[in-house]
Amino acid sequence: MSKRRDDLEEERRTEIIAAARKCFSEKGFHGTSMRSIFAEANLSSGSFYNYFTSKTEVVREVCSQDQDGLVSELEKMGNSENPIEAIGKLQQNIFWYCYHSDARMWVEIYAQACRDPDVRAVCDETEAPIREALKMTVCKARSQGLIKSELSDSEISANVMAICWASVSKAAFQPSTDPESEARLCYQNTCAILRSDS
Numbered sequence: 001m002s003k004r005r006d007d008l009e010e011e012r013r014t015e016i017i018a019a020a021r022k023c024f025s026e027k028g029f030h031g032t033s034m035r036s037i038f039a040e041a042n043l044s045s046g047s048f049y050n051y052f053t054s055k056t057e058v059v060r061e062v063c064s065q066d067q068d069g070l071v072s073e074l075e076k077m078g079n080s081e082n083p084i085e086a087i088g089k090l091q092q093n094i095f096w097y098c099y100h101s102d103a104r105m106w107v108e109i110y111a112q113a114c115r116d117p118d119v120r121a122v123c124d125e126t127e128a129p130i131r132e133a134l135k136m137t138v139c140k141a142r143s144q145g146l147i148k149s150e151l152s153d154s155e156i157s158a159n160v161m162a163i164c165w166a167s168v169s170k171a172a173f174q175p176s177t178d179p180e181s182e183a184r185l186c187y188q189n190t191c192a193i194l195r196s197d198s
Contacts, residue, residue: 020055025104037058069097073090077090080137084194087138091187091190147194
């Protein structure tokens, strides 16, 4: 396949994902049909299915794209000399990624993951590297005496992620939310729970 053909196919996939993001945000997951995605992308159904065969595949691509942007953030967190601050900054950055790519879309995807095992598998797959990196950094902080909680490293990591998703959900449900303030709150709440004894 020629480079030009590869470029055109990649461009088309990008357009489809942009269309899906918009549809998920505006119509919700259930309100978005495959037909509505390829209509938004100005594609015929036949052309669309050359790229994706289901909404779940589209969700996997959306998650994969946003996960790629966090790879360097995970590396920074792992190499930081101040693990608690690094975890707080990671959560702040995850909030910003979700906010800028549309918090409403992420709420829709995760709500669907509660009902659909295939979408749940995609979300679990996407979060796995984040959770693992968090757990390792929590372990590092504990070894430095910075975390005294009796909760396990996995439980602490899950609680930290819940703080981030609470901020994303707030931004989705309350569009007037000031993202700068919410990002700071996400950071502060994360650091506070990590330093808590309970």
